[in-house]
Amino acid sequence: MIVLEGIGKRYDKVGIETVHALRDMSLNLTRGELLAIVGSSGSGKSTLLNVLGLLDRPSEGTYFIDGQDVTRLSSDEQAHLRNRRFGFVFQAFRLLPRATAIENVELPLLYSERKNIDGLAKTALESVGLGDRVAHRPAELSGGQQQRVAIARALVNEPDVILADEPTGNLDAHSALEVMALFQRMNRDGRTIVLVTHDAQIAEHCQRIARIEHGRIVSNQRVAEPKDASVALDELTAAKGSAQ
Amino acid sequence: MNFTRRITESFWNLTRYPMRSSFMMLGCLVGVAALNLVVGVGSAVERRLVNTVQMYFSASSILVTSGGNPFAGGPRGDGARLTLDDIEAVAFALPSIEAWDPMQVLDAVPLKTGNASATGRVVGSSDRAERVWQRGVTRGEYFDATAVNRASRVALLGATLSRTLFKGDDPLGAEILIAGAPFRVIGLLEPVGTDIHGIDRDNEVIVPISTMLRRVMNVDSIRGAKLLVRDPAQVTQVARDIKSILREHHGLASGQTDDFTVVTPVEVLKLVANTKRILFIFLPLVAAVALLVGGIVSASLMLSSVSQRTSEIGLRRALGARTRDIALQFLLETSATTVVAGVLGTGLGIVAARLIAERLSLPPSLPWGAAMLGLLLAVMIGLAAGVVPARRAARLQPVDALR
Numbered sequence: 001m002i003v004l005e006g007i008g009k010r011y012d013k014v015g016i017e018t019v020h021a022l023r024d025m026s027l028n029l030t031r032g033e034l035l036a037i038v039g040s041s042g043s044g045k046s047t048l049l050n051v052l053g054l055l056d057r058p059s060e061g062t063y064f065i066d067g068q069d070v071t072r073l074s075s076d077e078q079a080h081l082r083n084r085r086f087g088f089v090f091q092a093f094r095l096l097p098r099a100t101a102i103e104n105v106e107l108p109l110l111y112s113e114r115k116n117i118d119g120l121a122k123t124a125l126e127s128v129g130l131g132d133r134v135a136h137r138p139a140e141l142s143g144g145q146q147q148r149v150a151i152a153r154a155l156v157n158e159p160d161v162i163l164a165d166e167p168t169g170n171l172d173a174h175s176a177l178e179v180m181a182l183f184q185r186m187n188r189d190g191r192t193i194v195l196v197t198h199d200a201q202i203a204e205h206c207q208r209i210a211r212i213e214h215g216r217i218v219s220n221q222r223v224a225e226p227k228d229a230s231v232a233l234d235e236l237t238a239a240k241g242s243a244q
Numbered sequence: 245m246n247f248t249r250r251i252t253e254s255f256w257n258l259t260r261y262p263m264r265s266s267f268m269m270l271g272c273l274v275g276v277a278a279l280n281l282v283v284g285v286g287s288a289v290e291r292r293l294v295n296t297v298q299m300y301f302s303a304s305s306i307l308v309t310s311g312g313n314p315f316a317g318g319p320r321g322d323g324a325r326l327t328l329d330d331i332e333a334v335a336f337a338l339p340s341i342e343a344w345d346p347m348q349v350l351d352a353v354p355l356k357t358g359n360a361s362a363t364g365r366v367v368g369s370s371d372r373a374e375r376v377w378q379r380g381v382t383r384g385e386y387f388d389a390t391a392v393n394r395a396s397r398v399a400l401l402g403a404t405l406s407r408t409l410f411k412g413d414d415p416l417g418a419e420i421l422i423a424g425a426p427f428r429v430i431g432l433l434e435p436v437g438t439d440i441h442g443i444d445r446d447n448e449v450i451v452p453i454s455t456m457l458r459r460v461m462n463v464d465s466i467r468g469a470k471l472l473v474r475d476p477a478q479v480t481q482v483a484r485d486i487k488s489i490l491r492e493h494h495g496l497a498s499g500q501t502d503d504f505t506v507v508t509p510v511e512v513l514k515l516v517a518n519t520k521r522i523l524f525i526f527l528p529l530v531a532a533v534a535l536l537v538g539g540i541v542s543a544s545l546m547l548s549s550v551s552q553r554t555s556e557i558g559l560r561r562a563l564g565a566r567t568r569d570i571a572l573q574f575l576l577e578t579s580a581t582t583v584v585a586g587v588l589g590t591g592l593g594i595v596a597a598r599l600i601a602e603r604l605s606l607p608p609s610l611p612w613g614a615a616m617l618g619l620l621l622a623v624m625i626g627l628a629a630g631v632v633p634a635r636r637a638a639r640l641q642p643v644d645a646l647r
Contacts, residue, residue, distance in 0.1 A: 056641055056642075075639070088562055088563070112564060
């Protein structure tokens with residue numbers, strides 16, 4: 001579905017050497033995959049995710065979605081494509097602080113061409129277990145709940161691909177597992193998910209792990225037996241219960 | 245397109261930051277209100293000024309007043325004496341003078357009827373005042389030359405006094421006491437409103453000049469006189485002649501200053517022009533400063549709001565907003581604030597100008613130009629400080645805006 005060929009990304013800074021965030025990178029993504037991109041900070045993994053999500057333009061190389069070269073699209077055409085095909089989850093949640101949960105989830109619908117959008121945001125919030133928090137503002141929610149609102153926002157427009165940049169980076173272990181369980185469930189429902197993380201344990205929940213160093217993919221392996229986050233979550237809850 | 249949803253979302257955005265939105269509005273509102281207020285009052289004052297000048301001072305009139313000070317304010321000099329004889333001598337010597345009317349005035353005189361009392365201004369005039377001052381009677385009749393010769397105790401009553409003293413009863417033929425002396429009301433004066441000094445010219449009573457001098461005040465000097473010249477082109481020459489005759493009559497040596505003042509239409513027009521200049525250059529300048537300050541307050545709030553919201557713009561772009569969606573959102577948000585503020589400010593300014601005009605008994609005036617200008621500037625501030633930077637932020641790569 002997604003094919004990257006020879007993608008490079010340079011940042012030219014005046015007076016400073018050119019920074020190569022991505023070098024000659026090629027990557028295939030098939031429908032229904034759950035891919036983890038891992039690497040140390042500065043390795044280029046977030047840049048790769050931004051290029052995948054059409055948030056940034058590569059300096060060179062081609063990017064095909066379903067056979068269409070999307071690097072040549074205008075910025076507004078890319079915006080339209082993002083709205084239709086991608087859902088984003090960020091490390092810092094990126095919710096509008098003064099808007100309620102449901103207003104935040106509705107945002108992608110405002111820019112979509114879909115008719116009959118009534119009730120979709122509510123359904124999305126219910127699917128992440130926050131049906132009773134629709135009128136809460138981000139400050140009134142825990143970190144894990146805020147990230148679940150963000151996931152509901154990524155889901156609401158029913159995109160093919162969810163792109164998540166360190167989605168568990170700001171969360172405690174329990175909330176991180178909750179988020180991963182959600183991702184796995186979404187993946188089972190047929191969605192393609194790419195998540196960037198530097199946490200090896202989180203990556204083990206994915207079907208494939210691509211490791212990046214200095215802007216290049218150094219390994220790209222299938223995980224023999226991905227962990228099930230909901231099982232780990234149950235164990236954690238049971239352990240807490242017996243401790244009390 | 246979920247257009248209506250986006251419109252309502254824009255307005256919700258305003259309510260999410262009530263302080264910022266209201267200060268944005270306040271800046272524009274105060275500026276626009278100040279502009280409308282100042283221009284509104286200014287044009288009302290100008291209209292009153294021009295009306296008054298036209299009413300009292302045509303191109304062929306000359307005003308002679310006692311005392312050597314210019315007629316617009318200032319105390320009168322000592323020993324200032326202008327008499328009926330002086331003006332009679334002038335009128336006799338200069339055939340180009342068509343008509344003249346002497347005037348003596350006493351302010352704050354107690355006036356009484358059988359069951360009511362008031363305080364008013366008493367003016368002594370000749371029977372020619374009706375023509376010279378262009379102010380007649382609405383009912384009854386003006387006193388004639390005989391009444392002036394005999395120093396009759398007859399009075400012409402102004403509309404305000406007629407109301408306070410007679411309260412709906414017919415004043416014609418009734419008796420009033422002016423400073424204790426009985427007068428018969430023979431006419432009701434045409435109402436003229438308030439003059440430029442803020443004096444209600446309907447709160448006065450006119451009596452024959454002779455009666456005024458002998459029976460009311462017991463003096464033989466007059467306050468002044470208005471003279472009409474046959475040919476307006478000769479006004480300046482006639483004024484010069486009047487001066488020399490009066491100086492001779494008063495026995496002034498060549499070094500001594502005048503103990504009277506002669507005012508011609510040329511001088512009055514100069515005064516009007518000066519006043520207009522203040523009204524229409526200085527005052528709007530003050531208002532423009534108010535508008536500028538208000539505009540800067542609004543604009544800086546909008547600018548900082550846009551830069552604070554760059555990451556919000558990036559987020560919306562990431563979620564699928566096109567450049568024009570962002571521009572539309574900020575256009576709606578800023579125009580909602582500036583147009584609402586502009587309209588409220590215009591309303592407030594016009595209402596305040598009306599109230600002030602009413603208190604000063606000025607004619608009402610609607611400053612359309614100022615209202616339009618204020619609204620236009622408010623909208624321009626919104627476009628320049630709200631929409632333009634938002635568009636610029638929307639053109640960034642989403643990843644750069646998100647940072």
